[in-house]
Amino acid sequence: MIGGYMGKILRVNLSTSKIGEEPINEGIAKKFIGARGYAAKILYDEVSPDTDPLGEENKLIFATGPLTLTPSPTSGRYDVVTKSPLNGVIAGSNSGGFWGPELKKAGYDILIIEGKSEKPVYLWVTEDKVEIKDASHLWGKDTYETTDKIIEELGGDKQIKVACIGPAGENLVKFSAIINEKARAAGRTGVGAVMGSKKLKAIATRGHKRPEIANPEKFKEILKVTMDKIKANGVTSQGLPLYGTMVLNHIIDEHGLYPTRNFQTGVFEGVDNVSGEKLRETYLVKNKPCFGCPIGCGRVTKLPDGEEGEGPEYETSWAFSADCGIDDLIAVIKANNACNKLGLDTISTGATIACAMELYERGYLKKEELNGAPELKFGNTETILYYPEVIACRKGIGDKLAEGSYEFAKTHGHPELSMSVKKQDIPAYDPRGAQGART
16 A cells, blocks of 8 residues: 555445445545545545535545654644535535544544434444444533543543534534534534534544555655754744744734624734733643644633633634624633534634624614524624524524524625625635735
């Protein structure tokens, strides 16, 4: 097998309970390099353009790349590829942490989920066996409790890694996420809803294998060059380790690229209160790197009331602060933790709330529609604490918000107030502040 790959694809059909293995195609691996490339080729070949994203014929593909689980820095990533329920196009969502490397340790480069189970199930994937296990007792649980319960019932090995959905995925929220290790998210494009539609609550994995390197000596030479560049760069050697990805808050704001109040401006007057510097001064406990990462931008935080979690990352801190006109760091951290538990994409959650705020302030969304819920006004801290749960559970107006900002704005006659491309919310960069931008 070519270097970097384990050489096997695992295919699980939840309709028939059939589990099978097939070899990695070297030609495809070389032509469509990387996790997303190979997985997109599978989806293109096997899923029809007219397939319902939440139907039985859609496929959910978890893929690692040739660098995953190697000594290469930042090699802890994996991709989830499917047909998106948010916009109907090929979806690719990326996550870090340790779950991707653990799947590879179990001997698989790619996991393809097909069909749909009649009842909630989870997968247990090891190098010795693959099992479909009952998850009825886990349905309705948040990602924290689901992770803990699965590890406990599988014997308590703390090296078991779990990727799962929360209530948002179960309720088919169009921007629900898949959460691994409680705080790492394959967040974008609604991959959690596809997992929920298949009644697949979680995938737990454990292994001990390692991929072979085709040319170890040359690989070491390249790694040295790569590490030297990481050490020489001020962002990767100082900025990110010290302040996490929220080091960008001030930088992006200073360049007029920091979308504020649903992209009405590109600067936020409250940025000092929700910056990486402020987080480090107040609630940071320690750094937490992903697998194989020498940078360590992950943040472990603890609030005065004892609440603990990881993050927020740059995009999340923006979505719940500047985009909603809020400069309360505690509220932003709590909103981030809530989304991780519920299984929501923090970017689209914050952006959908921000879109609703502009609709409300312009009079297109009426107070009666809120049915007693917090008023959707820019700067109202209560909104980012309240709406994630009602969106995840599709309660009240949360049922409409769960369809995404574009559909919500469209039903109120103003789709132009959804800051989205192909119905997916634009991340935390205002393109009007740059000569060129890619989303």
